[in-house]
Each structure stands twice: as C-alpha cells, then as structure tokens.
Amino acid sequence: xxxxxxxxxxxxxxxxxxxxxxxxxxxxxxxxxxxxxxxxxxxxxxxxxxxxxxxxxxxxxxxxxxxxxxxxxxxxxxxxxxxxxxxxxxxxxxxxxxxxxxxxxxxxxxxxxxxxxxxxxxxxxxxxxxxxxxxxxxxxxxxxxxxxxxxxxxxxxxxxxxxxxxxxxxxxxxxxxxxxxxxxxxxxxxxxxxxxxxxxxxxxxxxxxxxxxxxxxxxxxxxxxxxxxxxxxxxxxxxxxxxxxxxxxxxxxxxxxxxxxxxxxxxxxxxxxxxxxxxxxxxxxxxxxxxxxxxxxxxxxxxxxxxxxxxxxxxxxxxxxxxxxxxxxxxxxxxxxxxxxxxxxxxxxxxxxxxxxxxxxxxxxxxxxxxxxxxxxxxxxxxxxxxxxxxxxxxxxxxxxxxxxxxxxxxxxxxxxxxxxxxxxxxxxxxxxxxxxxxxxxxxxxxxxxxxxxxxxxxxxxxxxxxxxxxxxxxxxxxxxxxxxxxxxxxxxxxxxxxxxxxxxxxxxxxxxxxxxxxxxxxxxxxxxxxxxxxxxxxxxxxxxxxxxxxxxxxxxxxxxxxxxxxxxxxxxxxxxxxxxxxxxxxxxxx
Numbered sequence: 089x090x091x092x093x094x095x096x097x098x099x100x101x102x103x104x105x106x107x108x109x110x111x112x113x114x115x116x117x118x119x120x121x122x123x124x125x126x127x128x129x130x131x132x133x134x135x136x137x138x139x140x141x142x143x144x145x146x147x148x149x150x151x152x153x154x155x156x157x158x159x160x161x162x163x164x165x166x167x168x169x170x171x172x173x174x175x176x177x178x179x180x181x182x183x184x185x186x187x188x189x190x191x192x193x194x195x196x197x198x199x200x201x202x203x204x205x206x207x208x209x210x211x212x213x214x215x216x217x218x219x220x221x222x223x224x225x226x227x228x229x230x231x232x233x234x235x236x237x238x239x240x241x242x243x244x245x246x247x248x249x250x251x252x253x254x255x256x257x258x259x260x261x262x263x264x265x266x267x268x269x270x271x272x273x274x275x276x277x278x279x280x281x282x283x284x285x286x287x288x289x290x291x292x293x294x295x296x297x298x299x300x301x302x303x304x305x306x307x308x309x310x311x312x313x314x315x316x317x318x319x320x321x322x323x324x325x326x327x328x329x330x331x332x333x334x335x336x337x338x339x340x341x342x343x344x345x346x347x348x349x350x351x352x353x354x355x356x357x358x359x360x361x362x363x364x365x366x367x368x369x370x371x372x373x374x375x376x377x378x379x380x381x382x383x384x385x386x387x388x389x390x391x392x393x394x395x396x397x398x399x400x401x402x403x404x405x406x407x408x409x410x411x412x413x414x415x416x417x418x419x420x421x422x423x424x425x426x427x428x429x430x431x432x433x434x435x436x437x438x439x440x441x442x443x444x445x446x447x448x449x450x451x452x453x454x455x456x457x458x459x460x461x462x463x464x465x466x467x468x469x470x471x472x473x474x475x476x477x478x479x480x481x482x483x484x485x486x487x488x489x490x491x492x493x494x495x496x497x498x499x500x501x502x503x504x505x506x507x508x509x510x511x512x513x514x515x516x517x518x519x520x521x522x523x524x525x526x527x528x529x530x531x532x533x534x535x536x537x538x539x540x541x542x543x544x545x546x547x548x549x550x551x552x553x554x555x556x557x558x559x560x561x562x563x564x565x566x567x568x569x570x571x572x573x574x575x576x577x578x579x580x581x582x583x584x585x586x587x588x589x590x591x592x593x594x595x596x597x598x599x600x601x602x603x604x605x606x607x608x609x610x611x612x613x614x615x616x617x618x619x620x621x622x623x624x625x626x627x628x629x630x631x632x633x634x635x636x637x638x639x640x641x642x643x644x645x646x647x648x649x650x651x652x653x654x655x656x657x658x659x660x661x662x663x664x665x666x667x668x669x670x671x672x673x674x675x676x677x678x679x
Contacts, residue, residue: 091526115676118650141255152396157299187248193255195240202228209307213243216369219269222287222307225330226273229311230322236244237311243605244294245303271336272366278360281315281327289647322361328352336367342374343393346409346451354378354462355385385463387413389455407525409491411456420483427481428468432461434672435482438552439531441674445580446526447557452491456529457638460487471537474546475640478588479535480671486532492525519573519618528555546590552673554582562616573618581609583672587607587634597641602670634670 178197192207242255267443268289275283291305317325335351352363355378363381374391374423393407436457443453469475469483504597530553538545559568560576568575584606591598 090380111412112671118375119305120278128515132512144656152294155227155663181212187247189248190251190326191244191251193242193244194241195255195257197254198240202232202237202239204307206239206307208288209309210241210243210305213268213291213305216269216340217337218371219289219340220333220335221510222271222272222309223329223333225287225309225338226285226311227326233322235313236309236531237309239309239504241307241309242304243306244302244304247300252300252302260294260296261580262292262294267368268370269340270368272365273332274362274364275328276362277315277317277321278361279315279321280361281313281321283314283317283652284310284312286310287609302640321359324357325658328357328360328363332365338392338526339351339367339372339374340369342392343369343374344407344451345376345483346391346393346455347376347389348458349389349455349462350458352378354387354459355380355465381541382417384417385413385415385464387411387459387466389459392673404515407491407493409452409455410489411459412486412488413465415485417539419471420482421469422466424469428464431480431482431672432464435531436460437479437674438672441581442529442552442554443526445582446529446554448491448526448556452489455490456487471535471546473537473544473592473595474590475597477640478546478590478602478671479548480533480637482533484533484535489529490526491529492523493526512632519615522557522577524558526554528553530554542594544592546592548588548671550586550671554580554586556580562614574616577613577615579609579613580612586671586673588671590640592642597637600636600640602635602636603629604632606630616677636670646659 089480104513127302192210194203194206205228208220209225212221215418230304240255240257244252246252257622260565266554268291270286270288271285273284275285277283287307287309289305289307292303293301295301331352335348338345338351353509354363363376364378365374365376367374372391372393373390376385377388379386388411390408392409439456439460440453443456447571467483468481469479470479497565530551535546535548538547557577557579560578561568562576565574587603589603590599590600602664608627609631610626612622612626614621614623
C-alpha cells in the first residue's frame with residue numbers, strides 16, 4: 089500500500105483503518121460512497137456519519153508492506169472476458185437407471201390349457217376376488233386324467249443385461265418370501281382313492297447362481313392322485329371344484345363374513361368320503377374337515393379373522409370361531425319326509441333364538457343353520473317300535489359352537505405398550521380381558537331303544553347349553569366406551585333339556601311322558617372408568633311334565649277311524665303336531 093492514507097475511511101457506514109484510497113484497485117475507484125475524515129475533523133462529524141458514538145485519536149501511520157508468494161490470484165471482475173475450458177473426458181453421470189423387463193417363466197413350459205392357465209393366474213395375483221379362480225386348474229387336471237402335476241409360474245422384473253432362461257428352481261435361492269394366499273385340499277373317495285391339490289401365491293426376492301438378483305411374484309400349483317379314479321369320481325371332483333371356487337372366493341374377499349358352507353353342498357355327493365380344506369388369506373385363515381362313513385357324518389370348521397391386524401396392534405379384538413357337528417347314522421334311514429322337514433325348521437328356530445339372545449352376528453347364525461341342514465341331508469330316524477309322535481324324526485347328533493372375540497377392547501400393542509400409568513392400570517386390569525360373543529353353544533340329541541323280557545323303553549333326550557357375553561353402552565353413551573372402560577357387560581348362562589319316554593309291553597303302549605326343564609341366568613355388570621359400579625344377577629327356572637299316554641292312544645283310535653273318515657284323519661294330524669311342538673326347545677317353553 090502507499091502512504092496517501094490519513095485518518096479513518098468510512099465506506100457504506102463501515103469503519104476501515106489503514107486501507108488504500110487511490111490506485112487501480114482502490115476504494116475510491118470502486119464507486120462505493122466514501123468519506124475521508126481528516127485530523128482536523130471533530131468527533132461530531134464522525135458521529136453524524138456513523139450514527140453512533142465514536143472517539144477519534146491521533147494515529148501514527150507508517151506504511152507496511154506484505155510480501156506475497158509468486159502465485160497470483162486474479163480478482164473477479166465483471167469486465168473480464170469469459171474463458172472456455174475443454175475437458176479431456178466428460179464428467180460421469182450422477183445416476184443411470186439399469187434397463188429392466190417384465191418376464192413370465194414356467195417351471196414346466198408348454199403350450200396347453202394348463203400352462204396357459206398357470207400364466208393367467210399371475211394376472212390375478214393382487215386381486216383377492218379372483219384368487220379362487222385358481223381352483224379352475226383342479227377341474228382341468230381331472231379332465232386331463234393326469235395323476236401328478238407341479239407348476240411354478242413366475243413373473244419377475246429383472247435387468248435386460250442378462251438372460252433368465254427357463255425357470256429352473258435349482259438355479260435360484262429366494263429370500264424375504266411373503267405369502268399372499270394359500271389353498272390346500274385333500275379329497276378321499278369312498279373307494280379310498282386320494283386327491284391332493286394346492287395353490288399358493290408368493291412374492292419375494294431371488295438370486296441366481298450367477299449372482300443376478302430380481303424381485304418376483306409366483307403362483308405354485310401342486311396336484312397328486314393316489315389310486316385309480318373312475319370316470320364318475322373324476323366328474324364328481326370336477327363338479328366339486330366349481331363349488332370350491334365359490335366357497336373360497338367368498339372367504340378370500342369377505343373373511344369377516346365367515347365360511348358359506350351352503351356353497352359346498354356337503355353330503356350331496358355319494359362318491360366323496362372326506363374333504364380336508366385349508367384356506368389362508370391376508371388376515372384370516374380357515375380349516376374345514378368333512379367326512380361320512382356308514383356310521384356317522386362329521387363337520388369340523390374353524391376360522392379366525394383379524395389375525396395379523398390384532399397381533400400388530402392395528403385393530404382391537406380377534407374373532408375366533410369353531411363349529412363341530414356329528415350325526416350318528418345308526419338306525420337312520422335315507423330320504424326326508426314332512427316330520428323331518430318340520431324338525432329341521434324347529435331346530436333352526438332354536439339356533440336363531442339362542443344366538444340372538446347371545447347377540448351373535450347374522451353370519452354366525454347362518455353358518456350354523458347351513459351346517460345343521462347339510463349334515464342332516466336326506467337322513468331321518470324313527471324307532472322300529474314306538475310312536476313317531478314322541479321323537480323328533482332327526483338322526484341323533486352333537487353340535488358345539490364357539491364364536492367369541494378375544495380382547496374386544498384392546499389390541500396386543502395397546503396392552504403391552506400403555507401410554508401412561510393410568511392407561512397401564514386400565515389396560516392391564518381384569519376388565520381388559522373381558523370377552524364378548526358365544527363362548528359355548530351346545531345342542532345334542534340322543535335316542536335309545538332298550539328291550540328287556542318283552543318290555544321296551546324308547547327314550548330320546550335333547551340338551552341345550554348356552555354361555556355368552558356382550559357389551560351395551562351406559563345410559564348416557566351411544567356406544568360402549570372401551571378406552572375408559574365405561575360400559576355394561578352382560579353374561580348369560582342357559583341350560584335346557586327335553587326328555588321323552590315311551591314304555592311298551594309287547595306292542596301295547598303302557599305310558600308316554602315328556603319332561604321339560606330350563607334354567608336361565610343373566611348377570612348385568614356396570615362399569616364406569618374401569619370400576620365396577622353395580623352387579624345385578626337375574627335367574628329363572630321352569631319345568632313341566634306332560635302326560636302323553638292318553639293323547640297317543642286317542643291318536644291311535646283316530647287313525648283307525650280315519651280310514652273311513654277324512655275329518656278324523658285331520659284331527660289325528662292336529663294332535664300329532666301339538667305333541668311334536670312339545671319336543672322342541674323353540675316351542676316347549678313358550679307357554
């Protein structure tokens with residue numbers, strides 16, 4: 089710098105000491121507003137310029153010089169000409185996507201309807217309403233008369249840089265596999281032949297032996313036959329595959345509605361001895377077992393909904409349902425009749441009535457009624473000796489149903505991770521474990537015919553047991569408040585029985601009675617903010633003995649007279665119906 093500096097320079101309101109004022113790169117030449125204060129300027133001049141308090145003192149100035157290295161950095165100026173630089177190589181791209189292609193491969197490639205259908209299944213992969221269409225392959229396999237078949241249909245998104253070739257399962261390893269849906273079926277014919285069929289929908293990642301990786305969706309179909317199927321058996325299975333498609337579609341699309349057993353038309357096919365079925369959807373699963381022998385018929389079905397959502401904490405309550413039915417065919421005869429149809433109607437009425445009292449869903453009522461009708465299809469029972477008026481006309485049976493909701497007010501996440509101490513107290517007390525739904529619904533019938541020394545006793549007993557619970561809101565609320573545990577919890581426990589007995593000496597009726605008994609309990613527990621406020625139990629009982637001997641003997645007389653008198657025949661029918669009403673729970677305790 090030169091020695092032309094004196095005092096203080098103010099630039100744009102800034103105080104700069106000892107800066108160069110003149111020259112090519114001086115402040116004066118910069119065009120910025122400047123003011124030079126000389127030694128004779130007073131303090132007020134500086135204050136007016138800086139708009140602040142300043143002090144001025146004399147400064148002894150001696151020029152100083154800085155020795156810079158030889159390298160020189162040119163100042164940036166808008167007047168400098170632009171400079172172009174030529175690079176020897178272009179800069180690398182920040183990102184360059186790898187070209188990919190969607191590909192479909194089959195483990196057993198071919199040009200027949202089965203392979204075409206396998207490829208089409210991939211189009212239905214993400215559509216639950218079309219998953220059940222995969223059962224079409226079962227009908228096609230039956231018509232092809234194949235005894236074994238296994239197919240993997242894969243759709244992938246992979247790089248075009250390498251060739252995948254045909255699908256060779258040994259050349260790849262899979263990871264992060266997620267199952268979308270699965271159906272597993274085993275059919276056994278009356279001759280003992282066995283048919284296994286399954287399909288599953290999976291997605292995941294695959295790595296080839298050569299190192300290439302890709303994502304995929306896959307449909308797997310497996311089929312096997314053990315034994316020799318006749319043409320009629322194959323036709324029966326083709327027809328069943330159509331019924332299975334409707335049944336599976338209903339469950340995959342609306343699992344909360346439960347299984348529609350009427351779609352399977354159980355026990356209408358004499359060639360199938362047993363059906364074992366498993367269905368797994370996105371948030372529900374089902375197992376069904378149906379069998380028939382010369383001695384009995386059986387139906388066992390279990391289904392669970394809200395499984396994963398409940399476990400993850402997304403939803404409160406997990407619905408679990410289980411239905412078991414057994415019919416004893418001893419003494420039963422084929423075909424239906426008016427009395428058997430009436431008995432089915434009456435028993436379905438008590439199913440509706442009992443489950444209605446338990447606040448069961450309409451779907452649960454329909455499932456049980458459908459199964460009850462199916463298992464009694466074309467079966468009736470009347471003792472070789474005795475009056476038909478004193479038995480229901482149904483084959484003996486046992487039925488058990490459970491349809492409850494576990495932890496209806498909580499999810500596992502809420503229970504395990506309460507947000508504060510008060511929530512911890514509410515969510516982990518005994519109230520949080522209250523359930524709702526049908527905990528037990530048992531309905532059964534047992535008939536015996538015993539003859540000793542010419543005396544015969546015909547006895548038929550029916551039993552009903554119902555245990556259930558449900559929630560209703562407090563008077564000032566519209567719905568039960570599970571969050572604060574303010575609600576009314578109801579528990580019901582009902583037991584009923586009907587016993588009919590006929591005694592004979594030889595062919596002559598000696599006595600006939602019907603005994604009816606019923607006990608009912610209802611407990612109403614009111615909770616407010618997690619505390620039990622009141623508990624009100626209500627109990628009732630009823631019993632009745634009906635002497636039916638005279639009625640039956642009179643009916644016999646009218647029956648003989650009816651041969652010549654149509655009016656007498658009508659009176660006989662009315663007496664029979666009146667007595668039959670006493671044999672069913674839906675009518676027995678009405679009066």
